[in-house]
Amino acid sequence: MAEETDPEQLLHRLYEQVNQHLETRWEYLTLTMTEKISGLTAELAGLFTLFVFGVLMLFFFCMGFAWWLGDLIGNRAGGFALAGLIFVPIAFFVYRGIRPFVRNKFLQTVLNELEEETPNKNG
Numbered sequence: 001m002a003e004e005t006d007p008e009q010l011l012h013r014l015y016e017q018v019n020q021h022l023e024t025r026w027e028y029l030t031l032t033m034t035e036k037i038s039g040l041t042a043e044l045a046g047l048f049t050l051f052v053f054g055v056l057m058l059f060f061f062c063m064g065f066a067w068w069l070g071d072l073i074g075n076r077a078g079g080f081a082l083a084g085l086i087f088v089p090i091a092f093f094v095y096r097g098i099r100p101f102v103r104n105k106f107l108q109t110v111l112n113e114l115e116e117e118t119p120n121k122n123g
Contacts, residue, residue, distance in 0.1 A: 062087070 062083060070079020 066083035070076035
């Protein structure tokens with residue numbers, strides 16, 4: 001009984017428990033980060049696949065549109081030039097609008113995840 005109350009042993013046992021607790025927290029953090037990174041990677045892979053197919057579809061649509069426009073005006077090169085000029089303002093507006101859209105979507109996703117992880121304080 002005298003050995004259990006020895007301050008040196010109590011401090012050593014406390015040190016071991018704190019060390020074990022820190023190791024457990026580190027493992028939990030590692031697992032949580034691995035889960036989030038794997039989810040993000042899967043999401044990015046899906047979005048990248050959709051992006052590639054969307055760009056291919058848009059490319060062929062644009063080629064067909066330019067070809068049709070060239071036949072309509074009687075000059076195929078002029079059709080491609082007009083098609084290119086039509087897409088310049090579209091590209092400008094997409095460029096101007098994509099940054100706020102992505103930023104807002106990213107912030108909303110992060111806030112939703114934080115809201116799901118934190119327990120409800122009202123009940």
